[in-house]
Amino acid sequence: MNRDWSTLWPLLWEAFGQTLQMVTIALLTGGIAGLALGLALYVTRPGNLLANKAVFGVLNVVVNIVRPIPFIIFVTLLGPVTLQVVGTTLGTEAFIFPLSVMTAFGTSRIVEQNLVGIDPGVVEAARAMGASSWRIITTVLVPEALAPLILGYTFLFIAVLDMSAIAGLIGGGGLGDFALRYGYQRYNWMVVLVTVAVIIVIVQVVQWLGNLLARRVLHR
Amino acid sequence: MNRDWSTLWPLLWEAFGQTLQMVTIALLTGGIAGLALGLALYVTRPGNLLANKAVFGVLNVVVNIVRPIPFIIFVTLLGPVTLQVVGTTLGTEAFIFPLSVMTAFGTSRIVEQNLVGIDPGVVEAARAMGASSWRIITTVLVPEALAPLILGYTFLFIAVLDMSAIAGLIGGGGLGDFALRYGYQRYNWMVVLVTVAVIIVIVQVVQWLGNLLARRVLHR
């Protein structure tokens, strides 16, 4: 029942493409939305730039409602919305939508966390120059926290890759699905190992890039 | 077959206990191991306290090898080790082991990230006093990054909770499994919602505590 590698390679290659597509789009859309959400969480925190108990309270609770939902359940619960937005609840495209949404929520916490360490003095300096909150967010908060943010997104890359593994549940394919269906479910550990190796190589490359960028950005 | 709530409540309660057990132990053991690993990653980074290209390189790669393995596959791959360590590969205890290991690796990245923002000046001050690296790690690095670390661990709490949802694969139980088995797989959305609600309440409490502590620690 185990297929030989000549038939598996094209499948692996296709899965690779699907994973890349899913993760890239999710990180782009969800990553950006999450950046916005995380910034919103940070700036509305008591004592911060746009401190607003009500807004912070609502955002905080909403993020906490979404994030802990087991992802497969989330995918299903979001089904009706996905159907509206994507037109189908099956396949890679249909999976990217909930993946992006969850990525956004996960990202928001990472972003928030990484902003907490910013020296309030530099924010103050920008305020003193008459910079608008929007400008401060884009030109002070983000750049000042860039090194940890880069590492944060590297972290998220792996988290999203991990989430993408269950894309197969709704026919989304990808490396995780490939490893599960052609490896795990068929007790073919070679397939599992090869797939995991591919994933690990991607991750090493991304992490290497992340480390490099972070170091650059630290100017140390 | 959808069961009525009189039989479900005790099961939910049991699942609640299992989840708490899994998450608590994983966060304690994996969280501490991950703190150590994250600190090691940070201090051996080029330009830092114990900068060491070789050690950093190895740690960095090892973490990147483990983290991207889809968790369900990781649980299986780790099976032989789990059998040695725990004596079984089934049930809650058997699940806690791979969960803790994965938590440690995930934690390491969060910790590393949160340390990057530390002002090198304070580390320097401690060095100038003749403090040992170990002392600097415990009394400078960790306390100075405490606020983001607390938020980081709050983040991890949810990530671990999420991972624990697949404990059911090896008979580990827990809330995630309960929601999947009695809810999702039975299309009993009421059970899903109630379980998710319980999870969310736990998460809100933990996040609230995290926020509170982080604010305390920031002294702002």
Add this chain to the structure above:
Amino acid sequence: MSETVSESTAGATAGTPAIELRGVSKTFGDGDRAVRAVDDVSLTVRAGEIFGVIGYSGAGKSTLVRLVNALETVTAGSVVVEGTDLTGLPERKIRGIRARIGMIFQQFNLLNSRTVAGNVAYPLKVARWPKEERAARVAELLDFVGLADKARAYPRQLSGGQKQRVGIARALATSPTILLADEATSALDPETTRDVLALLRRVNAELGLTIVVITHEMDVVRSLCDRVAVMEHGKVVEVGDVYDVFSAPSADAAQRFVGTSMHDRPSPDALARLRERHPGRLVTVGVREGASSGTELFRLLREHEVDGSVVFGGISEVGERPFGSITVELVAPDERIAAFLAALRTRADVVDLGTAERPVDDPRSLLTEGGDR
């Protein structure tokens, strides 16, 4: 004469007030741990003047200035800047006012993610300067603060004084109408300080920039400021023209500060050493604008046939006017010295320090204890 406690906002304005503080207080924290950093301060800074703020560390100087551009909100009272009451103004409106106020921060507060040039360009970007003008302005400012070669360096690669100079350039970039300088030269060497002060004086004179200078360097106050406020425990205990405050400080803190700054009166230690070196009668003679003390000293010495020498002291300018004192050793029989001193006393402030054998302790010399070893 200097006014004590706080000047009335109504009476003090000659020009249009640039900044008016009316009964302003600022409390940090609450309950037991509340700190009243600024306590019921009323103050007017006139447009175009250079206004100094001095006081002990922790007196509330930085907090006071931070209230002016609403970086802190007042707990009580109101802050009026160029006619606009900031109290309760929405952040968006405050922004317009802040854009006209430059601020040099005590802790520099540079953006670590930007180069030196990027830091200086930042306020220009905020003010939407066109790109080319921005580059030219940045180059000009960096040139002035002597950091042209560091344009592409990052703050972490700078020395303390270099950081401070970036802060100065940044604050001046948009040619604000008000400059708040919080210890703007504290990390600078004397010559760079001199250059910065000269620039401030120039922009003040040429462009009418109103400057509020917090400093602990009395020389800066002396040579730069028109008026000065002395703070203690959150309160303004003295305000007035620099010359008045220096020549006749009334508040305790003011007296001490002026004392340390003038270097003209020997500290007790120095006095002891003077007595060792100079066995004759030591007398300190004050020099004030208008008073003829200095001028007639030599004639009187001659007339009374008193010999001697200048052994200590300093006469320099405060607000472009001469000010100081000299300590002289007088050598002559006692009765001739007595006659001489009697004559001199009608014309100047004289403090008799006695001789090594019969020392007279001058209470005012204590003020300058730290001035010299």
Add this chain to the structure above:
Amino acid sequence: MSETVSESTAGATAGTPAIELRGVSKTFGDGDRAVRAVDDVSLTVRAGEIFGVIGYSGAGKSTLVRLVNALETVTAGSVVVEGTDLTGLPERKIRGIRARIGMIFQQFNLLNSRTVAGNVAYPLKVARWPKEERAARVAELLDFVGLADKARAYPRQLSGGQKQRVGIARALATSPTILLADEATSALDPETTRDVLALLRRVNAELGLTIVVITHEMDVVRSLCDRVAVMEHGKVVEVGDVYDVFSAPSADAAQRFVGTSMHDRPSPDALARLRERHPGRLVTVGVREGASSGTELFRLLREHEVDGSVVFGGISEVGERPFGSITVELVAPDERIAAFLAALRTRADVVDLGTAERPVDDPRSLLTEGGDR
């Protein structure tokens, strides 16, 4: 006389050297963007002395002291502290030496996660002091720096000067044998500065603490230091006894710094104003230790029947010895003044500034340009 360039390590040691730098260089970065912060410096700091380091902002002062406790590693040369060569020493061994060196940082570097008391207690913990002694020592130090009431505050809640005082208390906590003070009083008001300097003097005298003081406040050098090094572009351009460097600075930078510090010679602006106020002949007379200038001034004036007044100047102490100059206005017919000056010149340094109608420009007055307005 002050030694120029750099003193030879062999010849300079009277006591045991506390710190010896031998041909030390430090370069940051590489390639194009390399910055040679310290450039071939050889220097000896004797045990028990107070050694000043002055120089322009960015001259390499902070980098130099950071090499002493190996916070930076040398690019070339060697650093020997209390007989131990730090070059290439493993971090663990360096630690023991660092424990004996207290350091006050230019940017304070306080632990934000600890209270004021916690910051001061930190080095004591590192040195494993028992808990009770620690508490007592912390209380004593906080009391001294005037922060007893801020013991439980966090650094973010402190003013600039308060932070600096915490840094001072922390550096002194373990009673180190060497203190590196990088602009230790730059954020302090004059009176607090005086107290801190008095303390440093006391621990130096009583406990033999060796102190290296980086400062841009010439008054600090003047009143505190035994010897001083002047840095420029990473090089030490002059080293010597403070009195020698002040009275006869040879390097250009040294001349400028001393000039700005003494306030005794009028700046061109001030001179112009003096001439306006004083139509007579203006003459600056130097006062040095041993020279009789000051002492005989009055007698000569009398003998030559020259009237006049002291119009500017300053005589104070440098390293406990008198130093400075006074500017006098002389009123008498030209020939009498000429005779008087001829007599005076044999005894003192005299600079003739001429009269308002026939001004003589004194090149040396330019040095003090920034001293006063």
Add this chain to the structure above:
Amino acid sequence: GGGSGNAEGDGTLRIGVVGASDDKWAVFQEQAEAEGLTIELVDLQDYTQANPSLSQGELDANQFQHLQFLAGYNVDADDDLTPIGATAVYPLGLYSEKHDSLEQIPAGGEVAVPNDPTNLARALLVLQDAGLIELKDGGSAVSTEADVLPSSKVTVTPVAAEQTPIQLKSVDASIVNNDFLADSGLDPDSALFQDDPDSKAAEPYINVWVARAEDSDDPDLKKLVEISHSDEVVAAEKKQSGGTAVIKDNSPEELQEILSGLEDDIRSAS
């Protein structure tokens, strides 16, 4: 492990099941206890772990799979787990929310099918029988979506088995395992098409009790097989399956024969 037939050595039998909360297991457990057997049901969330756990000796038996699945495991994992008793065959059906008959399913339509290897192959064979697709070489127990010929009327999308009913809103039709019918509110009678549980072709899908080869004669395990055919358990089984389950009582030898045949098929197919 060991031949004693119980892993714990304390008389407790550990049985791996998928869906321990089913009523039939509650009834089963009651009956077993009445017979003096202490059993522990280990509930596993997915199919993949149950056989390795049995093989490693962490379970004494399992009962969740059909012979086809077991054959696939034995071949892939090179194992020799043995069927010791049959339970039932469940038909696999095609359901739709959009269409009322097979004919209405449009050309180019999409059908969701379970993605685990055995159910996938079985579902494809069902669709081929229904005339919706054509499989390469006529199809087999190891067919995958890659074997669906382009000439087919519809496309298939493999998804998690439990997702097939959920996806009915998105697709033209879904192949839904019998396990999920009742819970998802689908009426077994509404199937547009299903395979015949009574036919010879349904033999591979006989659900079985499985034990390690060395335990295949264990009396306690045999007793379990008996209990599962008691009236009470059978009734619970029927009720739960909405009456579609066809109870089977093949002997271990028959089962082993069918299994061997399936294993050979798989080996020759790959």
